[in-house]
Amino acid sequence: MRLLRSRLPLWGVGDGGKYLIAIIDYRAGNLKSVECALKKLGFSCCITHNNKEILGSERIIFPGVGAAGQAIADLRHLGLDKVLKQALETGKPILGICLGAQIILDKSEENSAQCLGLISGDVKLFPSPLFSEENERLKIPHMGWNSVHLIKRHPVLEGIKPADEFYFVHSYYPMPASDKYIIGTTDYGIEFPSIIGYKNLIAMQFHPEKSGTPGLKILKNFCTWNGHYAE
Amino acid sequence: MLSKRIIPCLDVRDGKTTKGIKFKENVDIGDPVEMARFYYEEGADEIVFYDITASSERRDIMIDVVRRVAEEIFIPFSVGGGLRTIEDMRAVLLAGAEKVSVNTAAVKDPEIISEGAGAFGSQCIVLGMDVKNVEPSEKTPSGYEIVVHGGRTYTGIDALAWAKKAENLGAGEICLNSIDADGTKQGYEIALTSLISGNVNIPVIASGGAGNINHMHDVLKYAKADAALIASIVHYGTYTIKQIKDELHSRGIKVRNTW
Numbered sequence: 001m002r003l004l005r006s007r008l009p010l011w012g013v014g015d016g017g018k019y020l021i022a023i024i025d026y027r028a029g030n031l032k033s034v035e036c037a038l039k040k041l042g043f044s045c046c047i048t049h050n051n052k053e054i055l056g057s058e059r060i061i062f063p064g065v066g067a068a069g070q071a072i073a074d075l076r077h078l079g080l081d082k083v084l085k086q087a088l089e090t091g092k093p094i095l096g097i098c099l100g101a102q103i104i105l106d107k108s109e110e111n112s113a114q115c116l117g118l119i120s121g122d123v124k125l126f127p128s129p130l131f132s133e134e135n136e137r138l139k140i141p142h143m144g145w146n147s148v149h150l151i152k153r154h155p156v157l158e159g160i161k162p163a164d165e166f167y168f169v170h171s172y173y174p175m176p177a178s179d180k181y182i183i184g185t186t187d188y189g190i191e192f193p194s195i196i197g198y199k200n201l202i203a204m205q206f207h208p209e210k211s212g213t214p215g216l217k218i219l220k221n222f223c224t225w226n227g228h229y230a231e
Numbered sequence: 232m233l234s235k236r237i238i239p240c241l242d243v244r245d246g247k248t249t250k251g252i253k254f255k256e257n258v259d260i261g262d263p264v265e266m267a268r269f270y271y272e273e274g275a276d277e278i279v280f281y282d283i284t285a286s287s288e289r290r291d292i293m294i295d296v297v298r299r300v301a302e303e304i305f306i307p308f309s310v311g312g313g314l315r316t317i318e319d320m321r322a323v324l325l326a327g328a329e330k331v332s333v334n335t336a337a338v339k340d341p342e343i344i345s346e347g348a349g350a351f352g353s354q355c356i357v358l359g360m361d362v363k364n365v366e367p368s369e370k371t372p373s374g375y376e377i378v379v380h381g382g383r384t385y386t387g388i389d390a391l392a393w394a395k396k397a398e399n400l401g402a403g404e405i406c407l408n409s410i411d412a413d414g415t416k417q418g419y420e421i422a423l424t425s426l427i428s429g430n431v432n433i434p435v436i437a438s439g440g441a442g443n444i445n446h447m448h449d450v451l452k453y454a455k456a457d458a459a460l461i462a463s464i465v466h467y468g469t470y471t472i473k474q475i476k477d478e479l480h481s482r483g484i485k486v487r488n489t490w
Contacts, residue, residue, distance in 0.1 A: 030324065030327070030329060032301060032325065032326070032327040033301060033305075033327055033329065036301050036302050036305075036327060037305055039302070040302070040305070065352050065354060065355075066351075066352045067352070132232060133232075136455075138233075139432050139433060139434055139457065140432060141353075141354060141403065141433070141434075142233065143354070143403070143404065143434050143457070144233050144234060144235075144236050144276070144434070144457065144458070145233065145234040145236065145276055145487040146232065146233050146234065163488055165234060165487045165488075167306065167307060168233075169354045169403075187232055188232070188233060207307075209305060210305060210306055210307050210329065211305070211306070212271070212305055212306055212489060213489070215305060216305055
């Protein structure tokens with residue numbers, strides 16, 4: 001795969017060239033910043049909803065902001081629900097970001113959406129009112145920088161330190177049916193799962209592409225991860 | 232726990248950074264892309280750009296700045312100033328900004344907030360509020376009135392009512408600027424910030440008046456601001472972002488440590 005990369009132009013392949021990384025485009029949110037971060041790290045990528053192009057890529061980034069209901073409708077319309085399932089089964093490394101870490105579960109409290117079911121569990125709205133340990137009222141959305149308690153080791157999180165912080169912006173959070181899917185958690189009035197995954201799928205509620213140096217480290221790790229993860 | 236955010240603000244005119252005192256006498260002080268990268272590397276949590284370019288024909292310059300900033304910095308940044316339509320917002324977001332901020336356009340047509348939130352999500356839409364202290368009246372019971380055109384035009388809109396309305400319309404965050412405090416370096420408007428932040432459930436960025444770290448401490452601690460906007464005190468080198476964060480941290484404010 002390293003050899004393959006060196007044969008590829010770094011940026012802007014336009015005509016049927018094989019990309020290393022497919023950033024899935026289903027009209028949900030700021031894909032440009034993921035693209036800029038990968039470009040900075042020197043990885044070739046494309047923003048695409050072309051099923052063939054996605055299945056032909058080496059790895060997949062599944063980003064997204066916005067509402068679950070619309071996102072799922074758009075994904076299905078583009079046939080991307082099946083593509084993601086197929087990619088998961090074939091062992092292709094997949095990185096879910098933000099909404100992409102939510103709609104991989106079975107269903108969401110947002111718009112009562114039936115989701116992709118790649119990981120069993122629900123997406124939940126933060127309880128309201130929400131209070132900090134100091135008994136201050138916490139606002140929803142959870143917006144800003146917060147840390148992650150790593151419960152499990154994972155190749156994509158290699159080099160991440162407990163003090164590192166990441167940029168979050170969300171009102172809902174993923175709640176897998178089993179603890180075995182929870183890789184990291186974050187405190188915001190409650191302790192919620194902020195990194196989940198299994199096998200070749202890892203997903204994070206925060207935005208690594210907007211989280212400075214530690215975020216770029218995660219993206220870099222993902223771009224060289226072989227998709228193997230011993231749970 | 233969530234950190235309080237420290238946000239440098241860059242006023243950009245014709246592609247150059249400026250900083251005015253009470254919106255007057257702007258002077259050119261640098262390249263916005265270079266300054267953004269400098270603050271990013273120093274540990275800024277987010278960056279705010281205000282495009283104060285007068286002529287709308289030159290707006291493409293700002294889009295180019297946004298595009299170049301997106302390639303250089305990997306923290307969120309917002310762009311405001313002169314965004315009047317959903318298409319204006321879309322251009323800035325597609326160029327790589329995380330958020331757009333609307334101010335005068337929202338006063339003229341509040342629906343732009345709900346339309347923007349519907350099209351791009353609430354997390355993208357920041358309401359910029361310029362506020363002046365007034366005698367409480369029937370129209371402005373909070374004693375704070377929304378002003379536009381850099382403070383020259385009173386709108387008759389009560390600041391607290393406007394903040395709540397904007398939240399209901401789908402604004403994801405409020406950037407609250409006190410025109411009275413702006414540029415004075417005498418401290419943020421604590422009472423105003425506390426009033427607004429305590430009455431909405433979306434984050435509030437305090438703006439206007441930062442002259443020293445104590446001012447930042449007070450607005451983050453006592454006025455419950457979620458973030459503090461700063462300009463002159465970092466643009467002119469009074470403090471580095473690291474100095475600000477170190478001192479805030481030592482005084483018990485949770486900030487993101489980047490070193």
